[in-house]
Amino acid sequence: MATRRGFLASFAAALTVPRLSWADAGNPGFLAAAKQGDGFILCGLAPDGQIVFRIPLPARGHAAAAHPIRPEAVGFARRPGTFALVIDCARGEIAHRLTPPEGRQFNGHGAFSADGLLLYNSEVVAETSEGRIGVWDAARGYARIDEWPSHGIGPHELRRMGDGTLVVANGGIQTDPADRRKLNLDTMRPNLTYLSPEGALLDQVTLHPDLHQASIRHLALGADGTVACALQWEGDPAEAVPLLALHRRDHPVVMCPTPENEAWAMKGYAGSIALGGDRIALTSPPGGVVQVFDTAGNFIETIRRTDASGVAPLADGLMVTDGTGAISRLGPDGLVPLQRHDLAWDNHLVALG
Template sequence: MATRRGFMASLAAALTVPRLTWADAGSPSFLAAAKRGDDFVLYGLDLRGEAVFSVPLPARGHAAAAHPARPEAVAFARRPGSFALVIDCARGLVAHRLTPPGGRQFNGHGAFSEDGAVLYTSEVVAETSEGRLGIWDAAGNYARIAELPSGGIGPHELRRLPDGVLVVANGGIRTDPGDRRKLNIDRMRPSLTYLDPQGRLLEQVDLGAEHHQLSIRHLAPGPDGEVAFAMQWEGDPAEPVPLLGLHRRGEAARLCPPDESEAWAMQGYAGSIAWSGDRIALTSPPGGVVHLFDGRGGFLRAIRRTDASGVAALPDGLMITDGTGAVSRIGAEGLRPLQRFDLAWDNHLVALG
C-alpha cells in the first residue's frame, strides 16, 4: 500500500525532473514534411539545412505548428485531412493524435497561442466548406475545447500576430469533401479575416469583384504589423494577376505585381511565403521560381529553382526547400545549395519562434 511519505517523495521527484526544451530535440530552426520513398516524414532542420530529427507520418503531411516552449510539433495532414499528430520531437514519439469532430476536416495549418496553452486548427465543415477554427487544450492533453467561425469559406493558413490577434486566410473555395473538386469558382469570395483569441471578428478584407478568383492561401506577418499574403489564381490562365498582397489593419489591401516579364512565371500559383527583414519571398512549385519583393511590395528579382516549395526566414536571408530534396539559402550572393536529401520536400518550411 502506498504511504503518504512515499507519495510525497514521488511528487517531489517528479517536480525536480527538468522540463524538456527544443534543445533536447537538437535545437531545430525549421520543420518540414517530406516524402521519402514510399514513406512520409516530418523533419527538424537546423540553420545549415541539416536534419536534427525525423519522425514518420502515417500519410502525406502539409504544414506544422511548433509549440513555443516544449519540443512538440503538430504535423497536419494535407487538406482535407483527418489527422493532426502532436509529436514529441525530443523522443521521436507521437504524443497525441487529434481527430476533427464528425463532419469536420482539418485544412492543413494551425497555430499556438503565445503561451502555448491553446492550439488553433484550420478546419472546414465538410459538406459546405464553411470555415472553422478548432480550439484544443495544449496545456493539458489536447482535448478539444470549442470551435469558432473562421469568417469565410475554405480557410487555409492561420497565424498568430504579436498582439495575440489571429489572422486567417479564407480561400473562398468550396470543395467536394471527397475528391476536392472546386464547386464555386464563378462565385468564390476570398477574405483576410482578423479575430481576437475568443473568436470575435475584428476586421475583414476582400479583394473586390475584379479579383474575387484570387484565393488567399498563405500568410507572413511582417516586422511592423503588416501582413503579406500569397494567393492562387482560379480565373482565366491567360490573364496574369499579382499573387502577392499586403495589408495593414484599418487600410485596404494592396496587390503587388511582379515585372511584366515575370507575370506568367508562377503559373498563377504561389505555394509558400516568408518575410525576412526587408524582403518578401514567394515560391511556385509548378513555375519553378522564387519571386523576391521588397517590404513595400516592389518586385526585386526572380530566382529559378525546380519545384521550389517551402520558404522561411533566416537571420540574414531565406531558406528554400524544393521537390528535388535540396535545401538552399538565398542571400546577397543569390541562391546557394546547402544540403541535398534523397526525398521530396512538401509545400512548407515552418520556422520555430
C-alpha cells in the same frame, strides 16, 4: 495519511523531473515534411540545412505547428484531412492523435498561443466548406475545448500575431468533401480575417471584386503588423494577376504586381511565402520559380528553381527548400546551395521561434 504522503511525494518528484526543451531535439531552426523513398517523414533542420532529426509519418504531411516551449510539433495531414499528429520531437514518438468532430475536416494548418497552452487549427464543415477554428488544450493532452467561426469559406493558413491576434486566410473555395472538386469558382469571395485570442471578430478585408477568384492561401508576418498573403488564381488562366497582397489593419489591401512577362512564370500559383529582413519571397512549385519583392511589395527578381517548395526567414536572408532535396539560402547573391538530401521536400518550411 499514507495516501496523502504518497501523493505529496509523487508531486514533489514530478517537480524535479526536468522538462524537455527544443535543445533536447537538437535545437532545430525549422520543421519540414518530406517524402523519403516510399514513405514520409518530418524533419528538424538546422540553419545550415543539416537534418537534426527525422521522424516517420503515416502519410504525406502538409504543414506543422511548433510548440513555443516544448519540443512538440503538430503535423497536419494534406487537406482535406481527418487527423493531425502531435509529435514528441525529442523522443521521436507520436504523443497524441487529433481527430476533428464528425462532419469536419482539417485544412492543413495550425498555430499555438504564445504561452503554448492552446493550439488553434483551420478546419471546415465538410458538406459546405464553412470555416471553423478548432481550439485544443495543449496542457491537457490536446483536449478539444472550443471552436469559433472563421468568418469565411475554406480557411487555410492561420497565424498568431505578436499581440495574440489570429489572422486567418479564408480561401473562399467550396470543395466537394469527397473528391475536392471546386464548386463555387464563379462566386467565391476570399477574405482575410482577424480574430481576438478569444475568437471575437476584430476586422475583415476582401480583395477588389475583379480579383474575387484570387484565393488567399498562405501568410507571412512582419514585425510592423504587415500581413503578406500568397494568392492562387482560380480565374481565367489567360489573365496574369498579382499573387502577392499586403495588408495592415486600418489600411487598404495593397496588391503587388510584377512585370507581365514575370507574372506568367508563377503559373497562377503562389505556394509558400516568407518575410525576412527586407525581402518577401513567394515560391511556385508548378512554375519552378521563387519571386522576390521588397517589403513594400516592389518586385525585385524571379529566380528559377525546380519544384521550389518551402521558404522561411533566416537571420541573414531566407531559406528555400525544393522537391529535388536541395536546401538553399536566398540572399543578395541569389540562391546559394547549403545542403542536398535524398528527399523530396514538401510544400512548407516552418521556422521555430
